Structures are given as C-alpha cells and as structure tokens.
Amino acid sequence: MLDNVIAVWPEILTALGQTFYMMIITLSVAVAVGTPLGTLLYIIRPGSVNSAPKLYAVIDGIINLIRSFPFLILLIAIIPFTRFIVGTAIGTTAVVVPLAISAIPEFARLIELTLLEVNRGVVEAAESMGANTRQIIWKVLYSEARSGIANALTIISVSFLSFSTVAGLVGGGGIGDFAIRYGYYRYQVDIMAATVILIIIIVQILQMTGNFAVRKLNKRL
Template sequence: MLTDFFGPTIELWPEILHALGQTGYMMMFAMGIAALAGIPLGTLLYLIRPGSLAQQPRLYAVLDTAVNILRSFPFLILLIVLIPITRFIVGTAIGTTAVIVPLAISAIPDFARLIEQTLLEVNRGVIQAAEAMGASTFQIVTKVLYREARSGIVSTCTIISINFLSFSTVAGLVGGGGIGDFAIRYGYYRYQLDVMAFTVALIVIIVQIIQSTGNYLVRRLDKRH
C-alpha cells in the first residue's frame, strides 16, 4: 500500500534531486551576495546612528528609511519589479541564475537590519575600553564588534538562509525551479498530494538541519556559554 502511495514520488526522485540542487545553488550564491552587502550596510547603520561611534543622523535617517522601504516589498512584487535589473546583470530574467538577483536584493535590507541589531547588543563597556586604548573605528569594528557579535552574525545567517527557502518557492514564476517550485507544480497544479507531502517533509528536514547547525555554531561562538 505504501509502495502504491509513494510510487510516483520514487519515480520522480531524479527530478527531486535536481530541484534540491537548484535550491542549493540559489541559496549559496544569494546568501554570499547578501552577506557581502548586508554586513557592511548593517555595520554602517550601526556606526552612523545617533549616539554611535561615527554618528551621522541625517545620513542614518536616509539609509534607515531606504532599508525599511525595501524590507516592506513582498518578494513576489520585488521579483517582478527587478526584472529589468535582473536582465541587465545576468542577461536574462528567466532561470535559476536570474532568481539569485531578486533573492539577494530582498535579503540585503533584512540582513543589514539584523546585523545592526546584533551589533547594538554588544556591551558598550567593551567598546569604550577599546576607545580608551586608542583603537581606531576600523579596529573597533573588526577586532571588537565582530568578535563580540559573531554568534549573533551566525544566527542572522541562519535566519536569512531559512527565509531563502520560502522565497525560492515562487522561483517557478520565472523558471527558477527549486524544491519549493517542485512542490507547487506537482502538489498543486497536478494534484499529486503524495509528492507534495514528501516534498514538504523534505523542506522541513532541510530547515531543521539549517537551524540545528546554526544553533550549534551559535553555542560554540557565544562567549556566555
């Protein structure tokens, strides 16, 4: 009976593996881009916020508003709006590679905001001690802030990675593929509930692996443990 129920799923296993590969490809590159842009932006927001190390209230107000506006865009709308930019960057607006552009851009403001909040949790006394010893702003950021906030930065990466799984579900709209799109195509459009159930279970397992790995690294890096 189980064989009859899961038979179609077993037959589709090569396609499932291909979809998993597409999801991994999108997440790996989008996460890298989001981190490379989001960490510096979040650090800048922290540094120039009122009362911080290099406060610039007006610039902070502009960047803060821009980040909030970008964060308010639903991913599906952003995906459509960014089609011209995606086509300019990768030469096409269709395909797995094309999805990386809106995925990364949608994650950058969230990444930046989470990094800013993580840096704000660093003990102010540690920063003041570094200032008293004559450390430059760059040294404070690289040797104090990032070191003290490393567990929070890993936690941010974990959260964004899990969000990518949700966002990649709509990748099928531009032919991006991925495990989420696979679940919709077979579970919704073809009404193969067994395939959808198996795929959803697979996504849950992936999320648990990402979260468990993130939690482990956070515990290892957190100086309070």
Template sequence: MLDNIIYAWPELLKAIGETFYMLVLTIPIAVAIGTPLGTVLFLTRPGSFLKAPRFYVILNGIVNLIRSFPFLILMIAIIPFTRLIVGTALGTTAATVPMIINAVPYFARFIEQILLEVNRGVVEAAESMGANKFQIVWKVLYTEARSGIANSITIVTVSFLSYSTVAGLVGGGGIGDFAIRYGYYRYQTDVMFVTIIIMVLFVQIFQFTGNLIVRKLDKRL
C-alpha cells in the same frame, strides 16, 4: 503512491539542487554586503561613533523601502533589472537577483541590531586603550557579536529557503517550481507530502547546525 515518487525523484533531486544553488549564491553575497551595510547603519545612527544624521536617515529609508516589498512583488517589479544583469528573467540564476536584493537589507538590519546589543563598556575600554574606529569595529564589535551574527545567518538561511520556493511561481526553478508542477497541476499529493518532509528536514538541519555554531561562538555559554 510509490510509483509516483520514484517517477518524480530525479526531478525532485534536480529541484533540490537548484534550491541550494540559489542559497549558495544568495546567502554569502547577502552576508558580504549586508555586514558592512549594517555596520554603517550602526556607526551613523544618532548617538553612535559617526555623526552623520542625514546620511543615516537616507540609508535607513532605503533599507526600509526595500524590506517593505513583498518578495513576489519585488521579483516581478525588477524583471527588467534582472534581465539586464543576467540576460534573462527566467531560471534559477535570474531568481537569485531579487533574492540577493531582498536579503542584503534584511541581513543589514540584523547586523545593526546585533551591534547595538554589544556591551558599551567593552567598547569604551577599547577606546581608552587607544583603539581607532576600525580596530573597534573589527576586533571588538565583530568579536563580541560573532555568535549573534552566526545566529542571524542561520535565520536568513532558513527564511530564504522558503523564499526560494516562491521563485517557482515565475519560472525560477527549485522546489517551488517542482511543487507547483506536481502538487498543483498534477494533484499528486503523495509527491507533495514527500517534498514537504524534505523541506522540513532541511530547515531542521540548518537550524541545528546554526545553533551548534552559535553555542561554540558564544563565550557566555
């Protein structure tokens, strides 16, 4: 048992590095694009600041459409697009393309819901003091929702850690690819067991760190 783990350890470390590489690319881009996208969804929804019902219906439909795709099917469906963007449909970098496409609307929906939960009285107070829409969004909504945004980033990170393992099914590398090669093809359950433990530890670390940041940002606590 120990011999198998020692033999596979270098490849396991490489797989962990590939998984983190996917997350480091996916999560920041998802936050950078998903935050303004979710904000636009919030601002244009019926009864909000901007009156653009048709635009909201179209944008809301696009977000729902992308989110409705199972991740594995999405990876396969956009292979031509992935090849166009990164030059190949295989490898760790290629796997980040469908991950980003899936993560952006996922995070945008989180942002929309978080902004909806902001106390309307705080927004009205800012309006009464002459704040424009940009100031309300940047200095009021985002400030009030910062703990919720941090919590959403944590949830998305944990979720896409598991999504990254699916990338191994189509040659995306990472822990998923490692698990398939050693746990499925070679039936080395001991190596698989160690892999599962490592994944659980990573989830716990991400969640603990996220909860700690949320507690520091949440002024109610």
C-alpha cells in the same frame, strides 16, 4: 506513495540542486554586502562611534523601502534590472537577483541589531585606549557579536529558503516550485507531501547547524 516518489526522484534532485544554487549565491551576496552595510548603520547611528544622523536616516530609509516590498512584487518589478544584470529574466540565475536584493537589507538590519546588543561599555573601553574605528569593528564588535551574527545567518537562511519557492513564477525551479507543480497543478498529494517533508528536513538541518555554531561561538556558554 513510495513508487511515485521514486519515479520522480531525479526531478526532485534537480529541484534540490536549484534551491541550493539559489541559496548559496543569495546568502553569499547577503553576507558580503549586508555585513558591512549593517556595520555602517551601527557606526553612524545617532550616539554611536562615528555618528552621522543624516546619512543614517538616508540609508535607513532606503533599507526600509526595500524591505517593505513583498518578494513577489519585487520579483516582478525589477525584471528589467534582472535582465540587465544576468541577461535574462527567466531561470534559476534570474531569481538570484531579486533574492539577493531582498536579502541584503534584511541581513544588514539583522547585523545592526546584533551589534547593538554588544555591551556599550566594551566599545567605550576600546575607544578610551585609543582604538580606531577599524579596530573597534574587527576586534571588539565582530568578536563580541560573532554568535549573534551566526544566529542572524541562520534566520535569513531559513527565511529565504521559503522565498525561493516563488522561483517557479519565472521558471527558476527549486524544491518549493516542484511541490507546487506536483501538489497543486497535478494533484499528486503524495509527491507534494514527500517534498514538504524534504523541506522540513532541510530547515531542521539549517537550524541545528546554526544552533551549534551559536553555541560554539558564544563566549558566555
């Protein structure tokens, strides 16, 4: 078993690099777009700081629509859009487009739920002292919810690591695709087992790092 794994180790490293490439870009886009989008949902939801029920209903509906698409269907459905954005529908970079589109609403929803856990009394106290919306967001909401945001990032990191395994359908590679190619198509169970162990290790590292960040950022701990 070990000899077989050593023989394909360069390919495993390449697959790991492709996975990390997809994850880093996807999570960066999710955080950059999903955080303000989730914050907007919190701010304009009925009964919140700047309530706008109609706008909330529209954005909420769009997010639910995107989230309802299974990733595999989304990957295929937006091939023309992917080709327009990155110039190709095949390869690791092409997979990042549907991954990001799927990750943005997921992270936005997690951010909204995290902000909802902030004590409403703290927000009302800031409003009574004359704080504007921007100050409430940066000095109250994000400050109080920082451990929850770290936890949301951990959750989406683990989830989209599994989503990246579909990358092989469009030639995107990645560690999940590597496991499928060797374990399913070539029946090399030993190599697939080693690859699965690597994926488990990555998930454990992500979760442990996230838990550490949550503990450090949580004011109550």
